[in-house]
Amino acid sequence: xxxxxxxxxxxxxxxxxxxxxxxxxxxxxxxxxxxxxxxxxxxxxxxxxxxxxxxxxxxxxxxxxxxxxxxxxxxxxxxxxxxxxxxxxxxxxxxxxxxxxxxxxxxxxxxxxxxxxxxxxxxxxxxxxxxxxxxxxxxxxxxxxxxxxxxxxxxxxxxxxxxxxxxxxxxxxxxxxxxxxxxxxxxxxxxxxxxxxxxxxxxxxxxxxxxxxxxxxxxxxxxxxxxxxxxxxxxxxxxxxxxxxxxxxxxxxxxxx
Amino acid sequence: xxxxxxxxxxxxxxxxxxxxxxxxxxxxxxxxxxxxxxxxxxxxxxxxxxxxxxxxxxxxxxxxxxxxxxxxxxxxxxxxxxxxxxxxxxxxxxxxxxxxxxxxxxxxxxxxxxxxxxxxxxxxxxxxxxxxxxxxxxxxxxxxxxxxxxxxxxxxxxxxxxxxxxxxxxxxxxxxxxxxxxxxxxxxxxxxxxxxxxxxxxxxxxxxxxxxxxxxxxxxxxxxxxxxxxxxxxxxxxxxxxxxxxxxxxxxxxxxxxxxxxxxxxxxxxxxxxxxxxxxxxxxxxxxxxxxxxxxxxxxxxxxxxxxxxxxxxxxxxxxxxxxxxxxxxxxxxxxxxxxxxxxxxxx
Amino acid sequence: xxxxxxxxxxxxxxxxxxxxxxxxxxxxxxxxxxxxxxxxxxxxxxxxxxxxxxxxxxxxxxxxxxxxxxxxxxxxxxxxxxxxxxxxxxxxxxxxxxxxxxxxxxxxxxxxxxxxxxxxxxxxxxxxxxxxxxxxxxxxxxxxxxxxxxxxxxxxxxxxxxxxxxxxxxxxxxxxxxxxxxxxxxxxxxxxxxxxxxxxxxxxxxxxxxxxxxxxxxxxxxxxxxxxxxxxxxxxxxxxxxxxxxxxxxxxxxxxxxxxxxxxxxxxxxxxxxxxxxxxxxxxxxxxxxxxxx
Numbered sequence: 026x027x028x029x030x031x032x033x034x035x036x037x038x039x040x041x042x043x044x045x046x047x048x049x050x051x052x053x054x055x056x057x058x059x060x061x062x063x064x065x066x067x068x069x070x071x072x073x074x075x076x077x078x079x080x081x082x083x084x085x086x087x088x089x090x091x092x093x094x095x096x097x098x099x100x101x102x103x104x105x106x107x108x109x110x111x112x113x114x115x116x117x118x119x120x121x122x123x124x125x126x127x128x129x130x131x132x133x134x135x136x137x138x139x140x141x142x143x144x145x146x147x148x149x150x151x152x153x154x155x156x157x158x159x160x161x162x163x164x165x166x167x168x169x170x171x172x173x174x175x176x177x178x179x180x181x182x183x184x185x186x187x188x189x190x191x192x193x194x195x196x197x198x199x200x201x202x203x204x205x206x207x208x209x210x211x212x213x214x215x216x217x218x219x220x221x222x223x224x225x226x227x228x229x230x231x232x233x234x235x236x237x238x239x240x241x242x243x244x245x246x247x248x249x250x251x252x253x254x255x256x257x258x259x260x261x262x263x264x265x266x267x268x269x270x271x272x273x274x275x276x277x278x279x280x281x282x
Numbered sequence: 283x284x285x286x287x288x289x290x291x292x293x294x295x296x297x298x299x300x301x302x303x304x305x306x307x308x309x310x311x312x313x314x315x316x317x318x319x320x321x322x323x324x325x326x327x328x329x330x331x332x333x334x335x336x337x338x339x340x341x342x343x344x345x346x347x348x349x350x351x352x353x354x355x356x357x358x359x360x361x362x363x364x365x366x367x368x369x370x371x372x373x374x375x376x377x378x379x380x381x382x383x384x385x386x387x388x389x390x391x392x393x394x395x396x397x398x399x400x401x402x403x404x405x406x407x408x409x410x411x412x413x414x415x416x417x418x419x420x421x422x423x424x425x426x427x428x429x430x431x432x433x434x435x436x437x438x439x440x441x442x443x444x445x446x447x448x449x450x451x452x453x454x455x456x457x458x459x460x461x462x463x464x465x466x467x468x469x470x471x472x473x474x475x476x477x478x479x480x481x482x483x484x485x486x487x488x489x490x491x492x493x494x495x496x497x498x499x500x501x502x503x504x505x506x507x508x509x510x511x512x513x514x515x516x517x518x519x520x521x522x523x524x525x526x527x528x529x530x531x532x533x534x535x536x537x538x539x540x541x542x543x544x545x546x547x548x549x550x551x552x553x554x555x556x557x558x559x560x561x562x563x564x565x566x567x568x569x570x571x572x573x574x575x576x577x578x579x580x581x582x583x584x585x586x587x588x589x590x591x592x593x594x595x596x597x598x599x600x601x602x603x604x605x606x607x608x609x610x611x612x613x614x615x616x617x618x619x620x621x622x623x624x625x626x627x628x629x630x
Numbered sequence: 631x632x633x634x635x636x637x638x639x640x641x642x643x644x645x646x647x648x649x650x651x652x653x654x655x656x657x658x659x660x661x662x663x664x665x666x667x668x669x670x671x672x673x674x675x676x677x678x679x680x681x682x683x684x685x686x687x688x689x690x691x692x693x694x695x696x697x698x699x700x701x702x703x704x705x706x707x708x709x710x711x712x713x714x715x716x717x718x719x720x721x722x723x724x725x726x727x728x729x730x731x732x733x734x735x736x737x738x739x740x741x742x743x744x745x746x747x748x749x750x751x752x753x754x755x756x757x758x759x760x761x762x763x764x765x766x767x768x769x770x771x772x773x774x775x776x777x778x779x780x781x782x783x784x785x786x787x788x789x790x791x792x793x794x795x796x797x798x799x800x801x802x803x804x805x806x807x808x809x810x811x812x813x814x815x816x817x818x819x820x821x822x823x824x825x826x827x828x829x830x831x832x833x834x835x836x837x838x839x840x841x842x843x844x845x846x847x848x849x850x851x852x853x854x855x856x857x858x859x860x861x862x863x864x865x866x867x868x869x870x871x872x873x874x875x876x877x878x879x880x881x882x883x884x885x886x887x888x889x890x891x892x893x894x895x896x897x898x899x900x901x902x903x904x905x906x907x908x909x910x911x912x913x914x915x916x917x918x919x920x921x922x923x924x
């Protein structure tokens with residue numbers, strides 16, 4: 026008799042999994058639908074994927090999204106790495122510091138987005154990629170910080186002590202011992218920050234300027250203009266990219282310490 | 283190992299340098315237009331002919347465009363404001379003088395659009411498309427197939443239509459329609475009028491399926507609703523997919539909108555903007571837009587119009603209806619404040 | 631030595647704290663200030679206006695169409711609806727998430743990892759795309775409605791464009807936020823307590839209610855907060871699945887910063903949203919500290 030088993034928990038769990046994945050599957054299936062009306066099935070086809078490849082607006086939006094996510098995630102990861110190293114040992118005010126670092130996770134995104142808009146407008150900063158990168162970097166920090174901290178917490182300090190006993194200086198110890206051990210955490214953090222930025226809609230929506238429409242902003246306006254099979258296809262592409270990246274980050278996080 | 287952070291750092295600085303101020307000589311044009319209001323294929327033709335690359339972004343309402351202009355984020359070269367927001371934009375100093383009559387293709391502009399009230403002498407704007415807001419319905423879902431040419435069918439629908447009607451989720455459009463139906467001046471500042479409008483809209487709300495200005499073509503074409511408060515071009519495109527759809531030009535007054543090209547004062551490439559605007563006034567290019575998105579243009583280009591649209595009343599308005607058209611006015615702050623209050627109460 | 635370590639720590643922290651303070655703290659402070667100002671004639675913010683509480687008063691009172699000052703229930707209703715919608719979603723997430731977390735904790739190590747990944751993946755996919763998928767499923771001409779109409783004898787059902795559709799979309803969006811904190815509690819759970827309870831003659835149901843649930847409380851509180859707060863500010867889900875008939879706080883904020891162009895009023899609504907959030911968090915923290923075993 027397994028102590029951890031309770032009646033109907035398994036059935037409910039399976040139902041929840043179905044609930045979580047049915048929309049994803051429906052969307053994917055419909056993206057291969059040849060019919061012009063998005064919800065009427067005729068036969069399978071790759072037409073919509075070819076159409077989105079040929080659509081210059083989607084190509085430009087994809088490029089914008091990649092540049093934005095790549096830059097913001099890189100900046101956020103570097104900043105978060107430094108912060109994680111600093112908060113490794115306890116010090117007075119560490120709890121407050123950590124709360125501050127997690128702030129973007131707790132605050133409603135729409136409030137932060139409009140507040141940032143107010144700041145940029147009052148400073149006379151023109152909206153566009155620069156403004157978007159700054160804002161994305163800020164809210165990506167906790168997503169990069171948490172996996173790096175988790176990795177650091179799981180690392181024993183003994184390797185570093187050994188290195189210092191062998192007269193390696195601080196920088197050398199960091200480069201040759203800490204960093205290689207920390208690397209999976211850093212990559213996991215980068216990936217999560219990248220996905221977070223890639224998926225963001227609200228902040229980009231308020232801060233976008235000329236020629237900086239990102240994929241989610243494009244998808245939003247496309248849904249407003251009309252539900253088409255192209256949206257199904259581009260949404261499916263975004264789903265697949267996110268799933269691949271998150272799985273990657275997950276396995277990096279599970280790497281043997 | 284140490285080279286990787288270095289690469290990352292240099293990548294970072296490189297991309298931060300990306301949004302550098304544009305140079306005048308650049309062959310680029312930032313075009314900010316309503317979503318789905320321009321055929322992208324035509325942009326490729328423009329680039330082929332002029333060498334100017336067009337970067338297109340979309341917005342969903344005049345108000346969103348105004349918000350972006352005010353936020354200072356509008357370093358766009360060409361924008362597409364509707365008639366009623368133009369005077370305000372000029373007064374606020376948002377628009378650059380382009381002297382449209384000085385452009386070579388201006389000779390093709392139809393008389394009715396050459397010297398409009400909202401921009402006398404076309405100093406700041408050039409005409410793009412025009413259309414009307416009326417009522418689309420699916421005659422296959424209506425008892426007796428034919429409906430009265432009145433706002434009544436929309437505001438006080440037959441019982442069998444209840445729950446199958448969509449209204450545009452745009453305060454100015456819906457309040458204007460209600461005002462026309464009730465015979466109230468469109469920029470009313472009277473509290474009594476406001477009260478009557480709100481009462482009408484609140485009574486109607488229970489009979490509506492939804493308020494939405496999104497996916498309208500699809501909603502009508504798929505039969506999701508039987509009646510839609512809708513623009514004529516969207517109706518035409520839906521009719522192309524479902525031929526039982528009809529369009530009503532209400533006798534109490536059919537709001538007409540005239541959309542225009544304009545150049546913000548902050549435009550980085552005003553010369554390219556003028557090239558584009560002039561190019562768009564060439565009859566074959568104007569007609570290409572009309573053929574693709576089913577709105578009539580303001581250029582003498584009827585011979586290029588495809589037969590598909592020519593036969594549709596929604597696009598090719600019978601001359602007899604021209605007396606029903608009502609131009610949208612630019613309301614003052616007091617009237618706008620009143621409209622905002624009606625809207626918030628309605629939606630609350 | 632101590633000195634230099636502290637300095638080094640500070641230097642390492644500086645970029646992170648700098649970015650968060652400058653790009654999140656300062657904007658929120660600025661918004662608090664703007665919420666006391668008025669919009670300028672051409673919309674935007676009148677920076678010269680003398681600060682006052684006018685925008686907050688507007689949330690409760692207004693001049694009626696006949697000129698009297700009356701209580702304006704509009705925004706109160708929107709606040710109430712947002713809180714209610716968020717509460718319903720939180721409850722749904724709890725009912726669905728607790729069994730999943732409990733079941734996951736009882737799996738083998740590999741099983742747990744697979745489930746963890748399966749639960750996390752939807753959370754990382756685009757919020758817009760996820761809600762769009764529901765739009766397709768719930769549409770009138772979709773197969774879901776067709777099937778339900780066959781089974782449901784009392785006239786046609788409408789799945790989309792109502793509060794129920796919003797609740798489904800929100801639950802779908804935030805369910806992982808509930809499952810993960812609960813799972814992290816159950817993962818460290820001392821299952822011998824169950825054994826003890828069963829040995830003492832308790833049924834499984836009773837053991838669940840009297841032993842498992844009380845000990846899962848920290849996870850329930852954490853998960854509820856993580857679901858409730860983003861729900862309050864939701865914009866995409868009500869916009870796409872709600873049909874524009876009923877507004878939530880997030881939509882009011884978006885409208886004021888977008889089409890309505892009254893930024894100071896939008897700022898006031900945002901500040902009230904933050905205040906509600908803070909109140910809920912404080913209440914939860916107080917309640918927890920009182921219930922905590924001494």
